[in-house]
Amino acid sequence: MPDTLLPSLAPRPDIRRTPTGGSGLVVQRSLPLGERLNNMSGLRKVFLLIALAVIWEAYARWVDNELLFPTFTATIQAMLTNIANGVLPARIWVSLRILLMGYGVGIAVAAALTCVAVGFRLGADLLEVLTAMFNPLPAIALLPLAMIWFGLGTGSLVFVLAHSVVWAVALNAHSGFLSVPRTLRMLGRNYNLHGIRYIRKILVPAAFPHILTGLKIA
Amino acid sequence: MSETRKITYLPQETLLDVSGVTLQYRTGQQLVTATYRVDFSIKSSDRFVLLGPSGCGKSTLLKAVGGYLEPVEGEIRLRGKRITRPGPDRMMVFQEFDQLLPWMSVLGNVMFPLVETGKLGSSAAREKAMEYIRKVNLVRVADSYPHTLSGGMKQRVAIARGMAMEPDILLMDEPFAALDALTRRQMQEELLQLWADTRFTVMFVTHSIGEAIKIGNRILLLSPHPGEVVAELNCPPPDSDEPGWQTHVERRINDMLFAGADTKADPHA
Numbered sequence: 001m002p003d004t005l006l007p008s009l010a011p012r013p014d015i016r017r018t019p020t021g022g023s024g025l026v027v028q029r030s031l032p033l034g035e036r037l038n039n040m041s042g043l044r045k046v047f048l049l050i051a052l053a054v055i056w057e058a059y060a061r062w063v064d065n066e067l068l069f070p071t072f073t074a075t076i077q078a079m080l081t082n083i084a085n086g087v088l089p090a091r092i093w094v095s096l097r098i099l100l101m102g103y104g105v106g107i108a109v110a111a112a113l114t115c116v117a118v119g120f121r122l123g124a125d126l127l128e129v130l131t132a133m134f135n136p137l138p139a140i141a142l143l144p145l146a147m148i149w150f151g152l153g154t155g156s157l158v159f160v161l162a163h164s165v166v167w168a169v170a171l172n173a174h175s176g177f178l179s180v181p182r183t184l185r186m187l188g189r190n191y192n193l194h195g196i197r198y199i200r201k202i203l204v205p206a207a208f209p210h211i212l213t214g215l216k217i218a
Numbered sequence: 219m220s221e222t223r224k225i226t227y228l229p230q231e232t233l234l235d236v237s238g239v240t241l242q243y244r245t246g247q248q249l250v251t252a253t254y255r256v257d258f259s260i261k262s263s264d265r266f267v268l269l270g271p272s273g274c275g276k277s278t279l280l281k282a283v284g285g286y287l288e289p290v291e292g293e294i295r296l297r298g299k300r301i302t303r304p305g306p307d308r309m310m311v312f313q314e315f316d317q318l319l320p321w322m323s324v325l326g327n328v329m330f331p332l333v334e335t336g337k338l339g340s341s342a343a344r345e346k347a348m349e350y351i352r353k354v355n356l357v358r359v360a361d362s363y364p365h366t367l368s369g370g371m372k373q374r375v376a377i378a379r380g381m382a383m384e385p386d387i388l389l390m391d392e393p394f395a396a397l398d399a400l401t402r403r404q405m406q407e408e409l410l411q412l413w414a415d416t417r418f419t420v421m422f423v424t425h426s427i428g429e430a431i432k433i434g435n436r437i438l439l440l441s442p443h444p445g446e447v448v449a450e451l452n453c454p455p456p457d458s459d460e461p462g463w464q465t466h467v468e469r470r471i472n473d474m475l476f477a478g479a480d481t482k483a484d485p486h487a
Contacts (some may be wrong), residue, residue, distance in 0.1 A: 181314070181316045183312050183314045183316055183317045184316065184317070184319070186284075186286060186304075186310065186312070187310070187312075187317060187319075189286070189303075189304040190284065190304045190305075190306065190308075190309065190310050190331075191306055191330070191331045191334050191335055192304070192305060192306055192334075192335055193334060197334075201334060202319075205319070205321045206319075206320075206321075208321070
């Protein structure tokens with residue numbers, strides 16, 4: 001049987017060097033202008049918007065039908081005149097007000113629900129059951145019911161909007177609270193924080209990204 | 219004192235008294251007994267180390283002193299008062315880096331408990347916080363946010379936050395275990411330096427024999443499953459004249475902890 005040859009470790013002299021601090025070499029420099037502009041995502045998006053507007057304009061001119069497909073320039077012009085004579089801002093305000101009201105009501109209900117869910121285990125179960133039941137329900141499906149309950153005015157609209165806000169916000173806030181690290185929870189108790197103060201000072205800031213996602217989806 | 223070089227010992231009062239404490243906790247389906255009838259007492263200005271292999275209930279014991287866990291048997295008294303719940307007179311320093319509030323700067327983090335417990339007004343709290351940030355050499359990053367700091371710096375902030383409250387006792391749960399070896403050694407030195415400055419009382423949990431010998435003046439050895447007291451040792455001061463005493467103590471502890479089992483020494487030691 002042939003011998004296996006294992007490498008032996010002969011001692012080698014130590015090496016000592018003094019760092020020069022990269023003398024003569026440029027350690028850090030800014031990139032060329034073109035590369036820097038290309039790295040700005042805002043600029044790239046502006047370029048895309050211009051390209052889309054050009055395609056729109058070109059297609060509309062080719063179709064040449066003002067009623068069916070107005071050109072880009074005509075649309076912008078109509079928007080500007082309506083803003084100037086105050087029709088558009090007034091109508092935007094009406095829509096926005098209803099949206100904000102629905103949003104506000106939804107957030108208030110969601111906040112109350114999640115506070116209860118944090119405080120009691122049964123509250124958490126209640127929130128989970130309610131979300132599972134109502135979250136998949138499309139808001140539009142509730143509109144006929146809401147119209148019967150609240151009439152044709154803003155009431156039913158606010159109800160439908162609030163309905164679509166509550167579950168998204170409550171679900172995200174609750175899962176955010178659940179994912180707050182155990183260490184931070186222990187910390188809060190170490191500092192004698194209880195109830196609403198504990199929620200406000202520890203849980204809400206710690207779960208803020210989740211809550212923000214909920215608000216965004218809503 | 220200076221001419222004779224004789225050390226005068228100021229009398230130490232008993233601060234924390236743990237007597238016959240049995241701790242149990244539930245994990246889903248099981249009831250685990252973490253410690254069984256543990257007795258010890260910590261005197262003021264002690265650097266009291268709980269040492270033992272994993273599963274000896276040392277962290278659970280620390281949490282019980284912190285008030286997060288009620289003993290099923292025995293009692294824990296701080297200055298004669300029975301501990302029933304967490305409180306700012308026992309500040310915790312955890313192992314995890316996420317113990318800092320990520321939405322607050324270093325200064326904000328150190329100020330937070332001072333203000334929230336109503337101990338100090340906001341300007342007095344700022345001053346006190348800066349004083350302790352200076353003590354841990356973090357003035358340069360006082361306005362930075364935790365995610366920009368290294369692990370060692372985060373732990374220093376947590377220590378400053380604990381110390382700024384000037385609690386009766388500082389509870390440290392393996393605070394250096396998640397650090398790299400070089401940083402860990404540096405942090406141990408700094409902790410001893412801080413102790414030399416202010417003589418605070420600290421209860422320190424570790425699983426490293428080397429760290430226990432370096433940090434502690436009193437070491438409590440616990441056996442695993444369930445944790446029972448094996449020994450309580452006095453550790454000579456770091457400037458002990460006899461050379462090589464650390465190795466001696468280390469071997470002794472190793473023998474006591476692993477009596478019978480031929481387990482290798484802890485790699486962290």
